[in-house]
Amino acid sequence: MPEERTIIASFPSSSKARTTADALAAAGLADVHIRRNSRYGVSQDPYINDPISHQAESLASLVLFSTNSPNDENQATKVLMDADPSVSGMSARGYGMAGGAAFTLVAFVPEPRVDEAVGIIKANGGDV
The missing domain is CATH 3.30.70.120 (Alpha-Beta Plaits)
Incomplete structure (x- = not known):
């Protein structure tokens, strides 16, 4: 071999x-x-991360694949994750x-x- x-x-x-x-x-x-x-943990759940199913917990869950991460319990954390530069694609390279x-x-x-x-x-x- x-x-x-x-x-x-x-x-x-x-x-x-x-x-x-x-x-x-x-x-x-x-x-x-x-x-x-x-940076937030990854959950590759095709049902939750599918925008057509209307099951996405937040914009971040669609873009960052962050559903079911421990921080998702906190609504304020979801809002901050949605505002992260990586969600918009502005951080495609070199973003920590x-x-x-x-x-x-x-x-x-x-x-x-x-x-x-x-x-x-x-x-x-x-x-x-």
């Missing part, structure tokens, strides 16, 4: 991260995971999060294909 390397890249949007994951999969590198970075971006892509790649994978990631706007 060939040795693998872990590649960690950051992206300002989920669509760029998803496009990159799809490009890596098309190249035969399918062990790729995308995670949302948040790991990697400085809202989304992290982690790929596990065989050693001989690391340069190829890094090239795909950078071509799609990722920072490695």
Whole structure:
């Protein structure tokens, strides 16, 4: 079994991260995971975080994926989270999060294909 390397890249949007994951999969590198970075905890509940279901607890729950976090008990906290610059997208890069971006892509790649994978990631706007 060939040795693998872990590649960690950051992206300002989920669509760029998803496009990159799809490009890596098309190249035969399918062990790729995308995670949302948040300063407030993350809850990936597709029912609550769906604006069409009318179940969103706040604007922050839709944008920051922050539903069911412990601070959601406090209405004032919800208002402050809604006013956070990351909700408007004005903080897509460099706003106090790991990697400085809202989304992290982690790929596990065989050693001989690391340069190829890094090239795909950078071509799609990722920072490695």
